[in-house]
Amino acid sequence: MKKLTSLILIGFVAVNFTFAQDADSKSEKKNENTEVFKLSIDEAVDYALEHSRTLKSNDIDLEIKARASKYSWNVFLPNVQLSGTMSRANEYSPATAAQSQLFNSLTGGKYPVTTDYADEEARWSTIGNAAISWNFTPAYVAQIKIAKAQYEAGKVSWEQSQRETITNIKKMYYGLLLQQESLKIQKTTLENARQRMIQAQANFKNGAIPEIQYLQTQVNYENTKPDVDSAEQSLVQQMDLFAFMLGMPVGSKIELTSPIEPTYIEADADDLLAKYADNDLQIQSLEKNKLAAKLGITASDLATWLPTFALSYGWQPVYIGSEGAWHFYKDLGKDEKWYDSGSLSLTLVWNLTNMLPWSSNRQKVKDYKQQLAQLDLSIQTLKEKQKVDVRKAVDTLRQAREQIDAMGRNVTLAQRAYDMTARSYRNGTTELLDLRDAESSLNQAKLGQLNQKFQYISALMDLENTLNVNLTENKQ
Numbered sequence: 032m033k034k035l036t037s038l039i040l041i042g043f044v045a046v047n048f049t050f051a052q053d054a055d056s057k058s059e060k061k062n063e064n065t066e067v068f069k070l071s072i073d074e075a076v077d078y079a080l081e082h083s084r085t086l087k088s089n090d091i092d093l094e095i096k097a098r099a100s101k102y103s104w105n106v107f108l109p110n111v112q113l114s115g116t117m118s119r120a121n122e123y124s125p126a127t128a129a130q131s132q133l134f135n136s137l138t139g140g141k142y143p144v145t146t147d148y149a150d151e152e153a154r155w156s157t158i159g160n161a162a163i164s165w166n167f168t169p170a171y172v173a174q175i176k177i178a179k180a181q182y183e184a185g186k187v188s189w190e191q192s193q194r195e196t197i198t199n200i201k202k203m204y205y206g207l208l209l210q211q212e213s214l215k216i217q218k219t220t221l222e223n224a225r226q227r228m229i230q231a232q233a234n235f236k237n238g239a240i241p242e243i244q245y246l247q248t249q250v251n252y253e254n255t256k257p258d259v260d261s262a263e264q265s266l267v268q269q270m271d272l273f274a275f276m277l278g279m280p281v282g283s284k285i286e287l288t289s290p291i292e293p294t295y296i297e298a299d300a301d302d303l304l305a306k307y308a309d310n311d312l313q314i315q316s317l318e319k320n321k322l323a324a325k326l327g328i329t330a331s332d333l334a335t336w337l338p339t340f341a342l343s344y345g346w347q348p349v350y351i352g353s354e355g356a357w358h359f360y361k362d363l364g365k366d367e368k369w370y371d372s373g374s375l376s377l378t379l380v381w382n383l384t385n386m387l388p389w390s391s392n393r394q395k396v397k398d399y400k401q402q403l404a405q406l407d408l409s410i411q412t413l414k415e416k417q418k419v420d421v422r423k424a425v426d427t428l429r430q431a432r433e434q435i436d437a438m439g440r441n442v443t444l445a446q447r448a449y450d451m452t453a454r455s456y457r458n459g460t461t462e463l464l465d466l467r468d469a470e471s472s473l474n475q476a477k478l479g480q481l482n483q484k485f486q487y488i489s490a491l492m493d494l495e496n497t498l499n500v501n502l503t504e505n506k507q
Contacts, residue, residue, distance in 0.1 A: 066283075066284065067284040067285070067286050068279070068283060068284065068285050068286065069286045069288050070285060070286070070287060070288065071288045071289045072201060072204050072205075072289040073289075075200060075201075075204055075277060075287075076197055076200060076201065078277050078278070078279075079196065079197070079200050079276065079277045079278060080193075080197075081278075082277060082278030082279070083196065083276065083277065083278045084278055085192075085196055085276075086192070086193065086196055089189050089192045089193070090189075092185065092188075092189070093185050093186065093189040096181055096182045096185035096186075097182055097185075099178050099181070099182065100178045100179045100181070100182035103174070103175040103178035103179065104175060106171045106174060106175070107165075107167070107171065109163050109164060109165040110162075110163070110164045110165070111162070111163045112160070112161070112162045112163075113160070113161050114159070114160045114161075115157075115158070115159050115160070116157075116158045116159075116160070117155060117156070117157055117158075118155070118156050118158070119154050119155050120154045120155075120156075121154075156349065156350070157349070157350040158347065158348070158349050158350075159346075159347065159348045159349075160345065160346070160347045160373075161345070161346045161347075161373075162343065162344070162345040162346075162373075163343065163344050163345075164341065164342065164343035164344075165341070165342045165343075166339055166340065166341050166342075167339070167340045167342075168333065168334060168337065168338075168339040168340070169333040169337050170330045170331075170333040170334040170337075172333075173326050173327075173329045173330035173333055174330055176326050177323055177326045177327060177330065180319060180322045180323040180326055181323055183319050183322075184316055184319030184320055184322075184323060187312055187315045187316040187319055188316055190312055191312040191313065191316065194312065194496055194499070195496065198492050198493070198495075198496050199276070200273075200276060200277070201488075201492055202488075202489055202492060203269075203272075203273050203276065204273070204287060204289070205291055205485050205488050205489070206269075206485065207266070207269055207270065207273060207287060208287055208289070208290070208291045208485075209291060209481055209482065209485045210262075210265070210266050210269060211266065211287070212291070212477075212478075212481050213262065213478055213481075214259070214262045214263060214266055216474050216477055216478060217255075217258060217259045217262055218259055220255060220470060220474060221252070221255045221256060221259050223470065224248070224251050224252040224255050225252050227248045227251075227252075227456075227466070228245075228248040228249050228251075228252045230248075230457075231244060231245040231247075231248040231249075232245055232248075232249075239459070251467070270285055273285065291481055291484045291485060291488070292484070293435075293484055293487040293488045293491065294491075294503045295432060295487075296428070296491070296502050296503060298424075298425045298428055298429075298494070298502070299425070300418075300421050300422045300425045303421055303425070303494075303498060304417070304418060304421055307498035307499070307500045308414070308417060308498070310498055310499035310500055311413065311414075311417055311497065311498065311499060312499050313413050314410055314413050314414065314417075317406050317409055317410050317413070318410070320402075320406055321403060321406045321407075321410075324399045324402045324403050324406065325399075325403065327395075327399045328396055328399045328400065331392055331393075331395055331396045331399070332396065334382075334385065334392065335382075335385045335386055335392050335393070336386070338379045338380055338381045339379070339380045339381075339382075340377075340378070340379055340380075341376075341377075341378040341379075341380060342376075342377055342378075343375070343376050343378075344373070344374075344375045344376075345373040345374055345375075346371060346373040347371065347372045347373040348370070348371055348373075349370045349371075349372060350370075417497060420493070420494075420497050421494065421497060421498065424490045424491075424493050424494035424497070425494070427486060427487075427490035428487060428490050428491060428494070431483045431484075431486045431487035431490065432487060434479075434480075434483040435480060435483045435484055435487065438476055438479045438480035438483060439480060441476040441479070441480075442473070442476045442477055442480055444476075445469075445472045445473040445475075445476040445477075446473055448469050448472065448473070449469040449470055449472070449473045452465055452466050452469040453466060453469075491503070
């Protein structure tokens with residue numbers, strides 16, 4: 032019985048082992064088939080420009096404004112209508128009798144019409160209508176200019192959105208690099224803790240160290256593992272968000288190939304403001320909106336104080352042939368069988384209501400003027416904020432560069448100190464606490480330098496975005 036039980040257990044283990052191997056094999060094949068996108072910073076930006084949903088939506092908005100500007104002249108197109116009507120009279124009214132008498136007098140009795148309907152077809156009439164009308168007001172010219180001004184403002188907004196999206200993508204790219212480097216350091220720390228635990232275990236077994244020292248290394252290792260797992264999970268989530276921003280499918284594997292290495296520039300806040308202050312896209316957008324508001328005032332004034340000219344022409348043939356209304360097609364082309372009741376009219380129209388100071392038209396003008404006042408205040412505010420942002424960015428650049436240089440020296444010293452402490456610890460002449468302090472100092476120096484590099488790059492991108500200029504163009 033024991034042998035049978037043993038055989039069953041062995042078989043069960045073998046089957047589980049086989050399934051485990053198959054599962055591992057499938058997992059490895061799945062990982063091998065997963066495409067990894069290797070992206071430099073420029074490649075990430077190019078991919079976003081082509082696939083980003085946000086940028087595609089901005090393209091559609093600009094296309095709508097471009098089309099409105101291109102065909103804004105269509106306000107001058109005439110209105111042309113064609114129609115055909117067949118109508119049936121219910122009763123022979125006195126008014127109809129009067130019309131019949133008028134018709135008999137007009138046709139000289141050639142096609143006599145009685146004062147009553149002879150049959151069902153006599154109740155029907157066939158009428159055609161072709162009408163063309165055209166209106167003109169000088170306000171149309173201002174409306175065309177408004178459409179073009181709105182398109183120009185749309186181009187500025189589009190460019191601003193492009194720059195902001197690209198800046199956000201670059202910042203996230205470098206932020207992910209910083210996060211990756213931080214994770215590498217944490218993993219290195221974890222591996223060092225594991226190695227120390229293994230060494231302490233061997234030393235404890237050999238009687239070289241007390242058990243408490245071995246337990247300390249084990250506790251240190253176990254306490255470090257959750258932090259690394261959490262950091263790794265956070266990095267995966269941020270990578271998914273980055274893929275979403277680029278327009279990639281969620282879950283795409285991305286490998287970032289560019290380093291966190293800033294391009295240094297010499298920047299002076301006053302010089303930058305003197306050269307590039309007018310490049311600010313937000314200010315340019317508000318200036319375009321000011322132009323549109325001024326044109327809106329002009330259009331409202333023209334519509335108020337100048338008349339609208341209306342030209343209309345209508346051709347309305349009525350069938351009067353003997354064949355009856357249902358057979359009008361037999362007499363097509365025979366002018367004597369058709370009566371034209373169309374007309375030509377030329378009209379000048381003044382809307383006197385619009386001239387009243389409390390009318391909707393004049394209130395709209397007041398709204399435009401208040402919008403202009405608001406836009407002027409916004410422009411002044413943006414110009415002052417621009418000065419603050421530029422000075423802040425320049426100060427950040429200067430401070431970050433100084434910190435990068437200082438921390439570079441600290442990293443070198445901390446690395447030497449850690450190497451010396453590690454050798455001493457392996458030789459048994461240094462306490463574990465001293466080694467952990469040296470390792471912590473080294474990691475802080477490395478992360479501090481990387482963080483200052485990121486701060487420098489981020490501040491430089493903000494400065495370029497504020498001034499709408501590429502300050503590193505001549506540095507590449």
